[in-house]
Amino acid sequence: MVEWREEGGKVLHKYFEELTDKRQGWKIKHNLLEIVVVAICAVMTGIDSWWQIADFAKVKLDWLRQRLGLRLEKGAPSHDTFRRVFELINPREFEKCFVDWVRATVQITEGEVVSIDGKTLRGSRKGDNPPIHLVGAWASKSRVILGQTKTGSKSNEITAIPDLLEMLDLKGCIVTIDAMGAQTKIAEKIAEHNDYVLAVKENREKLYKDILFYFEEALQDKALYFSENNLKTAEKAHGRIEIRRYYLETDIDWLRQNHSFSSLNAIGAVEASIERNGKATFERRYYITTLTDVKTFANAVRSHWGIENSLHYCLDVTFNEDRLTHRVDNAPENFSVVRRIVLNLAKNYDPDPASKEKISVRAKLKKCEYDPAFLSDLLASALL
Secondary structure, three states: OOOOOOOHHHHHHHHHHHOOOOOOOOOOOOOOOHHHHHHHHHHHHOOOOOHHHHHHHOOOOOHHHHHHEEEEEEEOOOOOOOHHHHHOOHHHHHHHHHHHHHHHOOOOOOOOOEEEEEEEHHHHOOOOOEEEEEEEEEEEEOOOOEEEEOOOOOOHHHHHHHHHHHHHHHOOOOEEHHHHHOOOHHHHHHHHHOEEEEEEEEOOOOHHHHHHHHHHOOOOOOOHHHHHOEEEEEEEEOOOEEEEEEEEEEHHHHEEEHOOOOOOOOOEEEEEEEOOOOOOEEEEEEEEEEEOOHHHHHHHHHHHHHHHHHHHHHHHOOOHHHOOOOOOHHHHHHHHHHHHHHHHHHHHHHOOOOOHHHHOOHHHHHHHHHHHHHHHHHOOOOOO
């Protein structure tokens, strides 16, 4: 168990104290939690290598002591120390600490859409070993990542998703998952405490064909377009026009007889027509769900894409996650937790709530590079 020796960082002490320090006792010069905090601060300024983190600690040593209350009795840790610590930390412990911290600092309201999806850390490939694949959960309204777990590959998401749900202990939310999640065990696990909207594709061939054939016939009846189970939305932005129609069918006894989803209340279809530069595209997607209100269903479907646009895209573009090359032992997975801590902090820090102009995550991290006061205020908002 890690001991924090100063008033600063008391929140970390509470939620990260279960981290086990696996270094040999006689070699320990620096406090484990102080090393983690310095790494978080460095990543907040756009740094991503061990050498840069160590240099940040050396240059900012007085600031780290005075503004954050770190003792750093032996001075700034070396790049080898940072590397070795993150290679040794138990990822399961670190992820649990992260989840506990998020749970304590973020209020998830009933009915919030929580999207689950996988992401591969492409830069973590080492030789013949495949890159690490993570399954994460994103809260659309709170705009935070709630937690993540590692899986061997994308095909193993089926076994990883129940583990993630168990770790998060969600209640009263609407859980959305892409086609990999349309499995009986996953659906029933979610339905114990939550609603779900699960995409259905060809990987569940019989279920997909049954829903496909139903809607292909049902949508021939124009009356469906004016029923209470239909919703149309239209948006014009970024040079394109999007028209979407959402359909929900609750009379599905015929489907329950052929498939073992005891919690299933409805099947849904979404038609999307997109016109851009004079060219039009059309697609139709299918879902199974516990929801029976088409407006709630539509909101859940649209909210699911937040995990791609607000999480995965941000990690790749702002943090260059796909190009990072932490490859040894536990370092790739542990450093991904650091990035997600930083992302949660940056997304939810609003330096001027009264202003109509909101600062992007990229702009906040850039400001952290040259404005120590802004960096300390951002960290103090939820971390210290």
